Amino acid sequence: VTLHQGELVCLLGPNGAGKSTLLRTMAGLQARLHGRISLHGDDLTRLTPAQVARRLSIVLTERIDAGAMTAYGLVALGRHPYTNWAGQLSAEDEGVVRWALTAVGAADLAGRQLNTLSDGERQKVMIARALAQEPALILLDEPTAYLDLPRRVEIMRILRQLTRQEGRAILLSTHDLDLALRTADQLWLMAADGSLQTGAPEDLVLSGAFGCTFPSDEVTFDLQTGSFRLLEQPIGQVDLAGNGAGAFWTMRALERAGFAVEQGRNGAPVQVEVLNGDGRYRWRLNMNGQSQICLSLQALLDVLENKR
Template sequence: MRSPLLVTQDLAVGYGRRLLFESLSLCLRSNSFVCLIGANGAGKSTLLKTLSGLREPIVGSVQLQGQNLHELSPEQRAKQLSLVLTDRLELDWLSIEELVGLGRHPYTNWQGRLGKGDHEIVQQAIAAVGLSKLSQKSITQISDGERQKAMIARALAQQTKLLILDEPTAYLDLPRRVEVMQLLRSLSHAEGRAVLMSTHDLDLALRSADQLWLITESGNLIVGTPEELVLRGDLGETFSSDTFEFNQESGQFQLNYQRRSPIQLHGEGLVATWTIRALERLGYAVTTEPTDLALDIHLNPECWSLKNGDRTNNFHSLGELSDHLQALQYKNC
């Protein structure tokens, strides 16, 4: 079994007089990508700051490669653990290369000058996140997604075995979120690092993480693979509400629409899948049993035939069908 990089022993975490977690026994190993998930205000950032040495634990200890994390100097920590926070640093005058070069300062002399080897490591880190062609651009000249990648490259340049990130995909659009998640997963597996990140992107966490740390509604921290937490019902209990719920079969969250009428559907394939999505969005309960409303899907050409009692209407797009069903709902209200 891989040796642990970070271990907590009876750890209690909080701030001021507020206790967030207690008796935490956690373990991070190399070659692992771990996502910390939980509701807003659950304590994710406070926990990460404690695990990275920025905040003292209330009781207990954090062991980093066999040493007490909070007894290490900042320079010693920086050689073993790299950190990317959500706080936006005011470094707009720097180029990407200069920003990433900051990751080498734990290894430089009192003058802070980078040697040939340091510059090579900086270029390797920039290449790892796919920013080589932009390395001379100012931070102000790149997108938010590229800026986040640059911050990750700065952390990579520290050459630590443990990388901790606080919501690195926040404020990014979907393609950039996917890119960052894939990058972090790849780095953990290809380079033998342990990567711990907090995120609100539950769907990507379920698809990408080797392990989830889930903060429940009651404040407990549950550890397991994504599949384990789904099968045990922990995810559904933590995140479901009156307006949405977690579907264990599909592994997705779905909105709880007000159900108005059942509708019988005949059809298969991709068109049927998205027709069902449209019907459920409109508030219909789809069934294969006979009902007053029956919908048949015809292919080549695509056509939807809706039978309502003795009357049949044909539609040549899902948009037309949706408009008709919505009007029918209002009429029956």
């Protein structure tokens, strides 16, 4: 497999497949069992630690207990491969540290102690530290773990921006499948047996490889929605008429309640039409020869539940 400059690649797979092991091996932190790892055509094992550190950086999941160290101080550690024996920062090094903090949107955190940062802020600083090494390749092991949804999206946006604007190659492992599908240029799918499939996210979805990477008797990957859904026997069928956001969320609500939803199925015993007038949604339910208007999705679900 090959990583190219300017690409954001997400490494996906079930727990225990070996994603972290692969990242550590690529970074030279673990000895490889077989094969060859090349950086710009050079065998990784033939490079000195300083040479490796100038070409790649890695951000692991382990939290660093840095005491009262500031964010600036941590990012400055990324300049270690370039400093003299005393570790003194030159004016150029100082400029790179400031640039790295700015690149990840963390310039305002420079003077903060690490133990006062939130998980999202700390992760941005860790990425800045990796960026301060000025590597061609950045490896990250689950960088969005423990973050809330807005922070996960922000971190992925930052990483994608670094590939686009700075030309870095970035490989990260993640369990956030939806974000990976939406943001990655390439996916590396690692199955439970350690085998690897690579390609554009959409190609891997359409070929069935994405769904097969996460086999389960309880969930299945839905090609139509690009998400996993529970495998349950439907409690009934509903024909849905409508479009746009109203129809999308109506379908979500009906499927969550256990109904199989189809669109354009004439003659279905239960029909729901999404109405949108004056900026308000309403739902017309036709069932058992009767028609009624529901003013909310909860009201619609309540009626369907009571009339089953």
